[in-house]
Amino acid sequence: MDLVLHVHFNDHPGHRYNKPGKYSGFTVYVPDSQYSNARVSTEIGQAMSTELQKVSPISNLPQENMSVVPDQDLIAVGAKGTRTGASILIEYGYIYEPQFANTEVKNLILPELAFQTHAGLQRYLSPTALLASSIIPALVSQNLSSGIKGSGQVLMLQKVLSDRGYYPPEGKTLTDCPINGNFGPCVETAVKSFQISNGIDPTGIVGPLTRAKVNSL
Incomplete structure (x- = not known):
């Protein structure tokens, strides 16, 4: 399959580096409907979004709060819109979100997001395939209580x-x-x-x- 996939992390204008931001969640961008690769990109993007929603919410930024966002400028479409293969840009979240700010947690959640992205592609290629639900270890070895952060x-x-x-x-x-x-x-x-x-x-x-x-x- 011919697929160009970009992965980014987001921020928002006016956000101060030492304060929590007001937005969170992921966004999947695809080419606008005027482009020849819009349909296949949207179908794959929707499958990826469905899997990513198992571990992360859709962005609550108003212009991003839908499953898949069509865009004219962000996505690879080739010179003069000639690209026909799928093109997708995923913003996994905002850089200040706790799961990305702490190294221990980040080292678990980033592979999981990549896994769910790949699972979305697999789901598109084979809708009835039996897929693993996660790669996050399911072994809690410590007692845990309210107030623990970055664990x-x-x-x-x-x-x-x-x-x-x-x-x-x-x-x-x-x-x-x-x-x-x-x-x-x-x-x-x-x-x-x-x-x-x-x-x-x-x-x-x-x-x-x-x-x-x-x-x-």
């Missing part, structure tokens, strides 16, 4: 809870409760729900019993 162990916990339908908690989205390695109220609520479902005292703390159950899934 690969918390990221693993978030992904397991997400795969089992506990995370984000009911009524929340990945924009509200990202998979980012931080143990905040969202994770605590999800852990309590998991504990209730599995007959464990719902403390919201991941102790030996909860870890054993998580690791058995």
Whole structure:
């Protein structure tokens, strides 16, 4: 397959380097409909977006808050619009998001985003293929509780809870409760729900019993 894929990280005008930004999430850009490679690019882009949404929300920047964004300028279309192969640009997120700012967490989430991008391409090529859901290790080896930040162990916990339908908690989205390695109220609520479902005292703390159950899934 002839495919040009660009991967970027985003920021927004006026963002101060030492303060959290107000936007988050990924965006998939494809050539505008006037270009000959728009259709195939859009179809592949939609498949990639679907897989990426397993670990990241769609960008909440107003002009980017759709599954796939057509664009006239950002994407490789060839001289005078002559490129016919697919062209896609993915912005994996904003550089200040916690999962990209911490080395331990970043070393887990970046391969996962690449994996989900590739899974999207596989899904496009073979819609009925059985694909692995993740490459993030599902082994929680430490006790975890509210207040922990920048933890690969918390990221693993978030992904397991997400795969089992506990995370984000009911009524929340990945924009509200990202998979980012931080143990905040969202994770605590999800852990309590998991504990209730599995007959464990719902403390919201991941102790030996909860870890054993998580690791058995």
